[in-house]
Amino acid sequence: MTTDNSSPCAAALDPATTDQPGEALTRGVMLCLLSSGLFAISILTSKFVYQYGVEPLFFATVRAAFCLVMCAVFIAVRGGEWLMPKPSRRFVLPMSVMLLMVSFGYPTAMKYIPAGMATLVFYLWPLLVLVITAIQAHQFPGIRRMAIFIVAFAGLALVFGPSMGDVRWEGIAAALVAALGASLFCVTIPKVTKTADSMTINIHTNIIVGFILLGGAAFYDQVHMPTEAVGWYALIGAGLTYGLGMITIFYAISRAGPVASSILFNTEPLIVTMLATLVFAEFLEPIQYMGVLIAVIAMMLASARAARN
Numbered sequence: 001m002t003t004d005n006s007s008p009c010a011a012a013l014d015p016a017t018t019d020q021p022g023e024a025l026t027r028g029v030m031l032c033l034l035s036s037g038l039f040a041i042s043i044l045t046s047k048f049v050y051q052y053g054v055e056p057l058f059f060a061t062v063r064a065a066f067c068l069v070m071c072a073v074f075i076a077v078r079g080g081e082w083l084m085p086k087p088s089r090r091f092v093l094p095m096s097v098m099l100l101m102v103s104f105g106y107p108t109a110m111k112y113i114p115a116g117m118a119t120l121v122f123y124l125w126p127l128l129v130l131v132i133t134a135i136q137a138h139q140f141p142g143i144r145r146m147a148i149f150i151v152a153f154a155g156l157a158l159v160f161g162p163s164m165g166d167v168r169w170e171g172i173a174a175a176l177v178a179a180l181g182a183s184l185f186c187v188t189i190p191k192v193t194k195t196a197d198s199m200t201i202n203i204h205t206n207i208i209v210g211f212i213l214l215g216g217a218a219f220y221d222q223v224h225m226p227t228e229a230v231g232w233y234a235l236i237g238a239g240l241t242y243g244l245g246m247i248t249i250f251y252a253i254s255r256a257g258p259v260a261s262s263i264l265f266n267t268e269p270l271i272v273t274m275l276a277t278l279v280f281a282e283f284l285e286p287i288q289y290m291g292v293l294i295a296v297i298a299m300m301l302a303s304a305r306a307a308r309n
Contacts, residue, residue, distance in 0.1 A: 028256025032264035035252050038245035040271040043119070045238040046110045047280060052231025055222035056108040057213055059238070064103055064210040066239030067246050071202045074247055081200045088196035095188055095201065096208035101181025103209050104216075105174040112171030114282045116273030120159060120295055121175035123269050126302050127152060128183035136187075145302070152298035158291025159284070202246065266300045 046059050075082065084092060109118035127149060160167060192201060217223045226232045249265075256264065273292055276282040284292075 025256060028252055029264060031248055031252035032256050033267065035245045035249040036265055036268045037271055038241045038248065040119075040268050040275060042238045042242040042245060043106060043110060044115050044272055044275050044279070045234050045241070046107045047115060047276075049226065049231060049234045049238060050111055052234070053224045053227040054231065054235060055217065055220075055224055056111055057104065057217035057220065057222045058224060059235070060103040060107050061210055061213040061217055062235055062239050063107075063242045064206045064213060066243040068203055068206040068210060070243035070247060071199045071206070075199050075203070081197050082203075084200055084204050085195045087194075088192045088201075091188060091192040091196075092201075092204050092208070095185060095192065096205045096212075098181045098185040098188065099205050100209045100212055102178045102185070103213060105176075105178030105181065109171045109175035109178065112168040112174070114284070115276035115280070116269065116282065116284060116288075116292060117159060117167070118171060118175050119269040119272040120156065120292055121172060122178050122182070123266060123296075123299055124152075124156075124176075125179040125182035125186070126266065126299050128179060129186050130302060132183060132187050148298050148302045152295050152302070155291045155293070155295030155298060158294065159288045160291075266296055269296050 042063065046056070049059055050056075074080070106118070106122055109122065130145060214223075226235055252264075269292060273284070273289070277284075
């Protein structure tokens with residue numbers, strides 16, 4: 001997930017580095033692709049974990065717990081602030097709600113619709129960011145941005161067209177909720193990171209999100225442990241890859257820069273679609289793969305323009 005330029009759970013962090021500019025960019029590109037792969041594996045693992053009795057709410061709880069612990073370890077080892085500064089505390093609750101929308105909606109969508117579709121709908125969030133910021137600035141998108149929107153939705157139409165009768169709409173709704181949460185989170189990020197560190201933000205928001213998800217899982221009787229050892233391995237792997245992705249993404253952004261990282265992180269839908277085909281045999285029609293490619297390219301262009309602006 002991304003900052004205002006990359007992931008919904010990340011904010012600006014500028015680790016000290018002695019890399020030369022060219023080396024930093026190269027490493028940043030590699031780290032961006034690594035983070036995208038880690039996030040893709042983590043969310044895709046949900047479909048495997050569900051086969052062994054785990055429900056979406058508990059799966060999301062485990063990922064939040066891993067993120068919380070790993071960010072806390074990061075601060076303990078590398079240094080950082082444990083408490084939110086006073087000017088930023090008013091953002092903790094609304095940002096927790098936004099992150100909850102992502103943490104609940106994205107894994108839930110994975111349960112009901114193909115992984116490629118869920119990820120593609122979720123990655124509408126960069127386009128939603130453009131819409132929200134345009135509304136806040138009282139500006140209408142220009143011709144180029146409107147063209148990007150049209151191309152992106154045309155790609156989506158190709159993806160969903162052949163499967164409209166088979167798509168479970170609760171999955172689409174869950175993915176849209178996650179996309180809205182991610183876009184609102186990213187619009188809020190610049191305000192809160194003026195006084196708070198991104199790791200500190202992640203810790204405080206994930207404490208709230210984790211407890212809410214755990215409470216929801218208990219209320220709906222979804223606290224189900226994996227029924228077999230392989231399910232445990234998959235659940236732990238999902239948490240570890242998510243946590244590692246959250247930490248890696250900070251270094252990726254600091255080295256690759258906002259423009260390159262915003263483009264590269266939109267490769268996640270392609271990674272998820274390819275892995276879903278290989279691992280779960282979730283085959284789409286050729287025209288649907290074309291639609292995925294068109295939509296992802298459009299979102300990359302949208303992210304690049306937003307980052308430059």
